[in-house]
Amino acid sequence: MTYGLFGKFTAQPDRRDDLVTYLLQAAKLLERNSGCIHYIVSTSDEPEAVWVWEVWTDVAAHDASLEPEDIKALIQEARPLIVGMSDQTQLTVQGGKGLPG
Secondary structure: OEEEEEEEEEEOOOOHHHHHHHHHHHHHHHOOOOOEEEEEEEEOOOOOEEEEEEEEOOHHHHHHHOOOHHHHHHHHHHHHHEEEEEEEEEEEEOOOOOOOO
16 A cells, blocks of 8 residues: 545645646656655646645655755745645555556
8 A cells, every 4th residue: 555645735826837837846856756656736627726646655755755955945936836735635545547556
């Protein structure tokens, strides 16, 4: 079983696209992280909402992913765009299409 997170970021008014850009940069940086299985950035009909779905090999891999200096810098740059974070749910991922067996 793997570790998952699902949650919503609310961006500053008219800044959702900017926040999406930062989160997609994070996804690009995570390509080198073998502990990150999926990092999916999505939007919805809510004008300022950005949804992120993450799947990790385990909690420790997620926690360690926040430590590299380039990730910390990206978080600091993106933080002013974020009004809030809600609907965050930690998951125990049981499996499914696209996940390792």
